[in-house]
Amino acid sequence: MVKNTRHTFTTLTGLMAAFMLNITIASETVTDPMPSWVDGSSKQRIVEFVTAVTSKGSSSFVPVNERIATFDNDGTLWSEKPTYFQLLFIIDRIESMAADHPDWKTTQPFQAVLENDMAALKAAGTHGLIELAMATHAGMSTDEFEDIVKDWLKSAKHPTTGKAYTDMVYQPMLELMDYLRANDFKVFIVSGGGLEFMRPWTEAVYGIPPEQVVGSSIETRYEVVEGKPRIVREPEIHFIDDKDTKPLAISRFIGRRPILAGGNSDGDFQMLEWTTAGDGPRLALIVHHTDARREWAYDRESSEGRLDRGLDEADQRGWLLVDMARDWKVVYPFENQE
Amino acid sequence: MVKNTRHTFTTLTGLMAAFMLNITIASETVTDPMPSWVDGSSKQRIVEFVTAVTSKGSSSFVPVNERIATFDNDGTLWSEKPTYFQLLFIIDRIESMAADHPDWKTTQPFQAVLENDMAALKAAGTHGLIELAMATHAGMSTDEFEDIVKDWLKSAKHPTTGKAYTDMVYQPMLELMDYLRANDFKVFIVSGGGLEFMRPWTEAVYGIPPEQVVGSSIETRYEVVEGKPRIVREPEIHFIDDKDTKPLAISRFIGRRPILAGGNSDGDFQMLEWTTAGDGPRLALIVHHTDARREWAYDRESSEGRLDRGLDEADQRGWLLVDMARDWKVVYPFENQE
Numbered sequence: 026m027v028k029n030t031r032h033t034f035t036t037l038t039g040l041m042a043a044f045m046l047n048i049t050i051a052s053e054t055v056t057d058p059m060p061s062w063v064d065g066s067s068k069q070r071i072v073e074f075v076t077a078v079t080s081k082g083s084s085s086f087v088p089v090n091e092r093i094a095t096f097d098n099d100g101t102l103w104s105e106k107p108t109y110f111q112l113l114f115i116i117d118r119i120e121s122m123a124a125d126h127p128d129w130k131t132t133q134p135f136q137a138v139l140e141n142d143m144a145a146l147k148a149a150g151t152h153g154l155i156e157l158a159m160a161t162h163a164g165m166s167t168d169e170f171e172d173i174v175k176d177w178l179k180s181a182k183h184p185t186t187g188k189a190y191t192d193m194v195y196q197p198m199l200e201l202m203d204y205l206r207a208n209d210f211k212v213f214i215v216s217g218g219g220l221e222f223m224r225p226w227t228e229a230v231y232g233i234p235p236e237q238v239v240g241s242s243i244e245t246r247y248e249v250v251e252g253k254p255r256i257v258r259e260p261e262i263h264f265i266d267d268k269d270t271k272p273l274a275i276s277r278f279i280g281r282r283p284i285l286a287g288g289n290s291d292g293d294f295q296m297l298e299w300t301t302a303g304d305g306p307r308l309a310l311i312v313h314h315t316d317a318r319r320e321w322a323y324d325r326e327s328s329e330g331r332l333d334r335g336l337d338e339a340d341q342r343g344w345l346l347v348d349m350a351r352d353w354k355v356v357y358p359f360e361n362q363e
Numbered sequence: 364m365v366k367n368t369r370h371t372f373t374t375l376t377g378l379m380a381a382f383m384l385n386i387t388i389a390s391e392t393v394t395d396p397m398p399s400w401v402d403g404s405s406k407q408r409i410v411e412f413v414t415a416v417t418s419k420g421s422s423s424f425v426p427v428n429e430r431i432a433t434f435d436n437d438g439t440l441w442s443e444k445p446t447y448f449q450l451l452f453i454i455d456r457i458e459s460m461a462a463d464h465p466d467w468k469t470t471q472p473f474q475a476v477l478e479n480d481m482a483a484l485k486a487a488g489t490h491g492l493i494e495l496a497m498a499t500h501a502g503m504s505t506d507e508f509e510d511i512v513k514d515w516l517k518s519a520k521h522p523t524t525g526k527a528y529t530d531m532v533y534q535p536m537l538e539l540m541d542y543l544r545a546n547d548f549k550v551f552i553v554s555g556g557g558l559e560f561m562r563p564w565t566e567a568v569y570g571i572p573p574e575q576v577v578g579s580s581i582e583t584r585y586e587v588v589e590g591k592p593r594i595v596r597e598p599e600i601h602f603i604d605d606k607d608t609k610p611l612a613i614s615r616f617i618g619r620r621p622i623l624a625g626g627n628s629d630g631d632f633q634m635l636e637w638t639t640a641g642d643g644p645r646l647a648l649i650v651h652h653t654d655a656r657r658e659w660a661y662d663r664e665s666s667e668g669r670l671d672r673g674l675d676e677a678d679q680r681g682w683l684l685v686d687m688a689r690d691w692k693v694v695y696p697f698e699n700q701e
Contacts, residue, residue, distance in 0.1 A: 090572055167614055211574070224618045234428055235618030236549070236575075242615055247607040247633060254633070254640050256614050263615075269585040276505055276594050277580055277601075278616060280562045280573030295585060295592070302592050 058204040061197040061355040067310075067347050071201065074308040078284065079208050085306045089209040093283040095239075095275060095296060096198070098216035098223060100289040100330035101312050102231060103194040104183075106321040108329055110190050111222050112154075114177055118161035135160070158219075159260035163243055166255040167221060174225045188359065191230045195312075196358045198287075202231060205285070213237045213283075215275055217267040217292055221258075239278045241266045267292045272299035289314065290330040297335070297344055309344040311335050316350040319360075396542040399535040399693040405648075405685050409539065412646040416622060417546050423644045427547040431621040433577075433613060433634060434536070436554035436561060438627040438668035439650050440569060441532040442521075444659040446667055448528050449560050450492070452515055456499035473498070496557075497598035501581055504593040505559060512563045526697065529568045533650075534696045536625075540569060543623070551621075553577045553613055555605040555630055559596075577616045579604045605630045610637035627652065628668040635673070635682055647682040649673050654688040657698075 062068040078087040099105040119129070119138045129135035134153035137145035146153065162170065178191055186193065202212050214223060214233055220242045224235040244259040266274045272295050275283065286293070286300035289312040297309035313332065314323050324332040339346045347353075355361055400406040416425040437443040457467070457476040467473035472491035475483035484491065500508065516529055524531065540550050552561060552571055558580045562573040582597040604612045610633050613621065624631070624638035627650040635647035651670065652661050662670040677684045685691075693699055 090566065093574075213574075220615065220618065228428065236431075236551075236616070238618060245611045245614060247610050247637075249636070254610065254637050256610060256637075272585050272592065272594060273583045276583060277558065278574070280558065280576060298587070299585075299592050299594075 058207065059197065059200040061200055061353060063352050063354055065352060067345060067352040070345050071204075071308070071310070074285070074306060075204065075208050077306050087284055087305065091281065091284065092205075092208070092210040093213065093279060093281050094202075094205050094210045094285040094287075095213045095215040095279070095283040095300070096202070096286070097288040097290070097293045097296070098214050098218050098240075100314065101195075101287055101293070102198050102214070103190070104320060105329045106323070107184060109218070110183075110193075111218050113184070113190075114174070114181070114222065115157050115161050117177060117181060118173070119157060122161070155262065159243070162219065162222075163258045163260035166257055167245065168255070170221055170258055171225045174222055178226055188357075191226055192359055193357060194230055195353070196355045196361065197353045198312075199231065199358070201287075202233070206232065210285070211237065213239060213279060215239045215266065215271055215286075215296060217241055217265065219243075239266060239274050269295045271296040275299065284308070286310075287312065288335075290332050291334050292330075294335050298342075301342065301344065309342070310347055311339055311344055312347050313349060315348050316353075316356065318350075319356045320349060322350075396545065397535065397538040399538055399691060401690050401692055403690060405683060405690040408683050409542075409646070409648070412623070412644060413542065413546050415644050425622055425643065429619065429622065430543075430546070430548040431551065431617060431619050432540075432543050432548045432623040432625075433551045433553040433617070433621040433638070434540070434624070435626040435628070435631045435634070436552050436556050436578075438652065439533075439625055439631070440536050440552070441528070442658060443667045444661070445522060447556070448521075448531075449556050451522070451528075452512070452519070452560065453495050453499050455515060455519060456511070457495060460499065493600065497581070500557065500560075501596045501598035504595055505583065506593070508559055508596055509563045512560055516564055526695075529564055530697055531695060532568055533691070534693045534699065535691045536650075537569065537696070539625075540571070544570065548623070549575065551575045551577060551617060553604065553609055553616075553624075553634060555579055555603065557581075577604060577612050607633045609634040613637065622646070624648075625650065626673075628670050629672050630668075632673050636680075639680065639682070647680070648685055649677055649682055650685050651687060653686050654691075654694065656688075657694045658687060660688075 059068060077083060077085040078092065080086055096102055099109050103110065116138050119135060123129050123139055126135070129139060134146055134149035134157055137149060138157065165173070178189065181190060182188065183190055183193060205212055212233055214227060214237065216223060216239070218240050220238060220240040223238050223240055227233040227238050228235065242263045244261040244263045246257045246259055248255060248257055264270070264274070268291070271293065275296065282303045283300045284303070284306065285308045286296050287310045288297060297311070301307040301309045311332065313336070314321055314330065316322060323330065324336055349356065397406060415421060415423040416430065418424055434440055437447050441448065454476050457473060461467050461477055464473070467477060472484055472487035472495055474480070475487060476495065503511070516527065519528060520526065521528055521531055543550055550571055552565060552575065554561060554577070556578050558576060558578040561576050561578055565571040565576050566573065580601045582599040582601045584595045584597055586593060586595055602608070602612070609631065613634065620641045621638045622641070622644065623646045624634050625648045626635055635649070639645040639647045649670065652659055652668065654660060661668065662674055687694065
């Protein structure tokens with residue numbers, strides 16, 4: 026919570042919302058729960074929604090236990106360019122594991138990674154990507170994999186910004202999640218990313234505990250060696266959490282329909298559709314990457330976070346398109362420290 | 364919380380534990396968090412464990428976010444005789460659906476159910492059971508199935524007690540879960556039972572919300588019909604949560620190792636093993652069905668909740684064997700009202 030001096034609400038609705046949220050207005054100081062959001066229609070829509078579902082006695086009131094919010098991760102809570110950070114993790118892992126795998130020098134798709142040959146990597150397609158993922162994500166225990174991810178995050182730097190990956194999270198989304206939790210929402214991640222790639226850091230970075238992280242997963246096996254049990258990660262995909270399987274994952278892991286969902290790509294379309302098809306007040310938001318200066322600008326043609334159908338249908342479906350360049354005063358937390 | 368007058372702690376350790384738990388001792392009145400438990404070694408062990416992990420500054424202190432407890436359901440939180448309640452649900456459903464399926468009269472294993480032919484039903488084996496489960500659990504939306512379960516629970520009665528199934532939950536376990544939550548534990552179910560068979564009622568009955576229920580599941584499919592999305596239940600098993608897959612389910616759904624786990628059968632063995640193999644203080648407990656008078660008495664030879672290896676190894680592994688007849692003053696909540 027940051028205090029903004031001389032913060033003014035531009036509309037009567039906004040002012041009422043502020044009062045209903047118990048925002049302290051005293052001698053020209055207002056505590057703004059989302060100071061990195063521009064005071065415009067997007068922020069207002071979010072505040073009005075949260076105010077509505079938390080107003081006791083109102084017809085739009087939602088009991089605390091039903092205040093479920095789900096967010097995609099890549100491109101919604103942190104950046105996904107030049108490509109998904111988990112893919113950059115895979116590439117780094119292939120490079121650091123290469124000494125133990127001399128055959129990789131002459132075997133695709135590993136050779137492509139080691140020679141930084143993007144054309145060959147693209148030619149390897151989804152099958153090649155899965156092979157790379159399995160080589161780096163399986164064959165160890167869950168505890169060992171957690172350590173690998175944590176170690177990588179400690180030292181790895183983003184190729185263009187030079188920042189740690191966990192510094193490249195969106196300050197306005199951190200504030201939104203804090204604001205929701207302050208209003209007794211339970212906030213989940215529902216991401217195409219790997220469960221065990223996210224869980225080691227989501228609690229520290231987003232305040233989202235492991236048990237509220239839903240994602241893609243690989244097969245695992247339980248084994249007891251010399252009396253000591255461990256869970257071994259197997260090189261086989263168990264579940265891909267994307268597009269129409271996001272609602273299925275929500276149903277299976279959470280067992281309740283969210284009342285708020287946020288995404289940034291067509292991979293989130295069905296999650297937003299499922300969320301807003303429920304009864305009562307619902308809010309779906311899409312982070313639209315419009316800011317080539319502070320982050321990246323992309324939508325319909327991007328190979329990461331492609332947003333096409335969502336862009337066409339957001340308005341008619343009443344989904345909130347958040348315009349990063351217009352709606353966010355700050356993108357990354359480090360901007361506030363520079 | 365029920366107040367017991369003249370409650371006395373028999374040991375110094377127990378007394379210290381009571382003080383550390385901020386139990387109010389005033390004019391001979393003590394608030395006992397688990398009044399249905401006999402004041403003996405089992406109760407004392409639980410209280411000592413909870414006291415230890417919640418004592419700030421102690422070497423056994425466990426931070427709030429790591430206080431994960433997992434419980435099996437059938438035979439651990441509610442009864443499972445004459446057979447699993449979900450199987451009784453299946454039988455009731457087959458009977459009420461039979462009018463729409465005239466072929467069932469002459470087709471096994473349906474015929475066995477309709478004719479109450481237990482020998483033929485047993486002969487159909489696991490494959491037959493799965494067929495019955497799929498016929499009754501699939502082919503409708505998740506919302507429709509939830510309504511079916513809720514409707515059944517409203518009217519169905521247990522074949523020997525005549526009680527509603529959700530009345531046949533264990534009062535001491537309800538108190539244990541309340542006690543854990545009062546000490547900032549997050550309590551999960553990890554059951555071989557169906558996810559969507561449990562979720563419609565666990566919050567009202569156990570205080571466990573849907574997102575903290577882990578269980579077996581069938582495949583699902585997302586479809587949009589005339590603009591309205593639904594999740595359809597498919598007649599194919601997705602995951603069976605039993606024995607060595609319980610730790611896998613814990614890893615996948617919760618992503619954190621429990622510090623306390625409770626079960627009643629060898630189907631829970633690996634969950635207890637996984638739980639107690641972690642560092643720091645851990646508690647595993649097994650509900651041993653020893654009470655033929657108030658509930659049922661069974662272990663090694665039972666086809667439901669078979670407890671054999673767990674009975675042999677509990678002591679050497681330091682797992683707490685809860686003796687239902689000896690340790691529980693009350694089994695079912697309705698005993699307090701009769």
